[in-house]
Amino acid sequence: MTTEKVRVNGESEPNEHGYRSYSLGEFTFKRDEHFAHIDWPTGHHVMAVEPFLKALMRDIAWNFFYGTVNFDSVIGTVNHYGNVDLFAGRFNEDYRKAEIDHLENFPHDEIKATFEAMLGDWVNESFDPFAAPQETGSAYGDKDGNNYEAVTRSRVTAKRMVGLPDDEPLRSDESGYAVNRMFADVDQSEPEVSVEPGYENEVSAFSLFKYLSRSDVTWNPSVVSVCKDSLYCPTTEEFILPIIHGNDRVEWFLQLSDEIVWEVADRETGRPRANVVMKAGDCAAMPADIRHQGFSSKRSMLLVWENNSSELPGMIARGEALNVPVKF
Amino acid sequence: MKEYKTVFGSLTNFTKGGVEVINDSPQNxxxxNIFDVASRAKPWEKVAVAKNMEYVIEAIRAEGVSQWRIASHDEFALVMDGQVTIELLDPDSVTADVARTGSMALDGEPSGKKMGTIVARRGHMSLLPANRCYRISASDPSVILLQTIQGPDTVERWASICQTR
Known part of the structure; x- marks a missing residue:
């Protein structure tokens, strides 16, 4: 959780723009009015600060997620579930050929604390890195306050199913979740549930579409139902997925509404492999050896389906599991 | 304020996207499309549309009244089209086989205590709790997406439902 009081190792005093700089191993991160500057011993990289902060937000909120979170074609992280690689050019064919790529491994808590401190300092009051472009202010300019409330949102992770007693609550106007402007036509009725006394913890249903229509974030898969390691992680998507996700296991997408176009490339090199156009009702696997980025013109509902088994990356690496879910 | 139209699919109105291959196989x-699959399925057929190791998501064409079923683990039913009624029963004598995954069909009507009912329409998700019996009915053809584990009644026919070129 980022708070104003958090200070981490490798944090500088504010620069002339009001922003602190951060170091992690031999990496340094600095920002000015427009850009994030990342330096390492054999190279440097510049990103516009808005996409940088949007990517940083997802990396933290998802706890480094499954596999690789590419901020762009150069910078990113790889989750080893307890420790995390921070890399520059590791998954860029040309950076590797030029031998200017760099990778360092950090304990999970160390890199997370630094990233949280950076996000807390670099996000200004009017900017929400989780919001769609038309629903937030600018990320640019000199330092102008903070938006700790936005950058410390917790990711919903239901234990069994949203709406059950002692589990994640439903969303409503009263709880601060208004219907999004692009989902104003989504039916808000709930299922009719009749429960006999004593079965309140088992007879339960809720409107997932209503729940999603009230999401205040984009590109942030949250767990709504759990069948052992099978996790339903629906999310609402608008504009561009701020990261390029590199899989370490098969991941599935089920398009619940509207349309998303996915650009799919090779995980290691970034060479294009396919475009996947998904319309309502479409269902597609993302193989374990690809990276992908989505584009959604209208806010859409996407069901991301994950297998949370910690065994999977090792099984795939050892050839005990395929990169694809089925052969036919 | 500008009005947006949210597009959902249905058994009678869906449009498929597809894989535009650059350097890959579409089979990967x-x-x-779940509506395409359900439109060509028999009532209550459990057709896998997604699989990740032992876990599956099944597209089910709900039409008429299903058999009673039970599983040793939770399942979750998301209605994607139409309306269904789910009856839940706490069985007296029937138990789920913990060695088996997925749900198993029961012969006839199990005895037990009624737990409640759920009437669910498009977008509604229901818990089908472990070790409880459930029966689903739909007066009109409807579509359920079931989060479960592969079982003996899971139907895999990937070559006939998936894009191959």
């Missing part, structure tokens, strides 16, 4: 994406 196991691409299908």
């Amino acid at each position: 994406y196991v691409f299908s």
